Amino acid sequence: xxxxFGTHTLFVAAACLGPALYAQSKPPTMYDVSTxxxxxxxxxxxxxxxxxxxxxxxxITLSWILxxxxxxxxxxxxxxxxxxxxxxxxxNAKLLDADPAVVEKMSPExxxxxxxxxxxxxxxxxxxxxxxxxxxxxxxxxxxxxxxxPAAYSGDKSKQVYDTxxxxxxxxxxxxxxxxxxxxxxxxxxxxxxKRTVNDRTGYTGNIDIKMKWAPxxxxxxxxxEDAGLPPLPRALEEQLGLHLQPSRGPVKLYVVDHLDxxxxx
Numbered sequence: 001x002x003x004x005f006g007t008h009t010l011f012v013a014a015a016c017l018g019p020a021l022y023a024q025s026k027p028p029t030m031y032d033v034s035t036x037x038x039x040x041x042x043x044x045x046x047x048x049x050x051x052x053x054x055x056x057x058x059x060i061t062l063s064w065i066l067x068x069x070x071x072x073x074x075x076x077x078x079x080x081x082x083x084x085x086x087x088x089x090x091x092n093a094k095l096l097d098a099d100p101a102v103v104e105k106m107s108p109e110x111x112x113x114x115x116x117x118x119x120x121x122x123x124x125x126x127x128x129x130x131x132x133x134x135x136x137x138x139x140x141x142x143x144x145x146x147x148x149x150p151a152a153y154s155g156d157k158s159k160q161v162y163d164t165x166x167x168x169x170x171x172x173x174x175x176x177x178x179x180x181x182x183x184x185x186x187x188x189x190x191x192x193x194x195k196r197t198v199n200d201r202t203g204y205t206g207n208i209d210i211k212m213k214w215a216p217x218x219x220x221x222x223x224x225x226e227d228a229g230l231p232p233l234p235r236a237l238e239e240q241l242g243l244h245l246q247p248s249r250g251p252v253k254l255y256v257v258d259h260l261d262x263x264x265x266x
Contacts, residue, residue, distance in 0.1 A: 027102055028053070028114070029117060031055070031094060032096040032098075034091070034093035035092045039089055041058070045058075046058055046059040048060060050111060052103055053114065055111075058090050060090075062089065065091065065115070069112055079127075079258065083262065122263050123263055124259060126257075128256050129254070130253070133250070133252075134197070134251075134252040135196055137198045137247060138246040138248045139198050139246075146243070148208050150208060151180040151206070164178060174216040174230070176212050177210060177212075180209065183206065197252050213236065214230050214232060214237075
């Protein structure tokens with residue numbers, strides 16, 4: 001992601017004036033500008049670049065944006081109209097007046113606040129949350145113990161591990177690769193794969209490096225020869241990361257969409 005904050009002259013002025021130059025010294029809660037347009041792409045390619053107060057989403061459904069704003073799985077979202085699942089949009093939003101130093105330190109949770117405000121402003125989002133008792137998984141250390149790899153070069157953005165940049169995450173139907181990411185990132189990937197909430201019961205703290213593969217589910221496409229002998233996901237977790245999935249039950253939040261408007265033309 002590339003961000004530019006004015007000219008060199010403005011940068012010098014900012015350094016001299018300090019916090020007084022910026023109206024916002026706290027993380028902002030709304031994007032300053034945004035555009036929403038129906039996507040004109042005719043293929044299935046899509047992409048999202050979303051962090052540090054900027055959003056660029058190409059050929060994305062509103063349902064996907066909603067799951068990102070709530071930080072939930074697709075199966076936790078209900079009530080959205082069919083057009084929100086089917087119509088694809090190009091969405092761009094960014095901050096203009098916030099202190100760059102504050103923006104640089106914004107957390108994913110603070111970016112979610114911005115995205116939720118955008119959905120309310122541009123799509124008239126109204127929703128409520130319900131909690132239901134549902135099947136879940138507890139993630140526990142395996143009997144043989146954890147086999148997690150603490151992040152190498154943690155905090156050093158110039159280093160790569162597994163050809164993956166710092167704080168980067170890549171996953172697909174049967175693999176996950178990551179470098180210097182919180183352990184909670186793994187539980188989120190597992191929850192999406194299993195379509196159930198996964199509760200971390202390991203007690204593990206700190207960032208990790210991950211490289212794991214498992215057998216693709218039947219019916220998800222052609223299986224490559226190199227993947228033919230891979231174990232299913234639960235056994236791969238035990239063998240490769242020393243983690244055990246224990247079926248359980250617990251409260252799960254469901255986000256119910258009460259109202260959405262199609263966006264007006266920009």
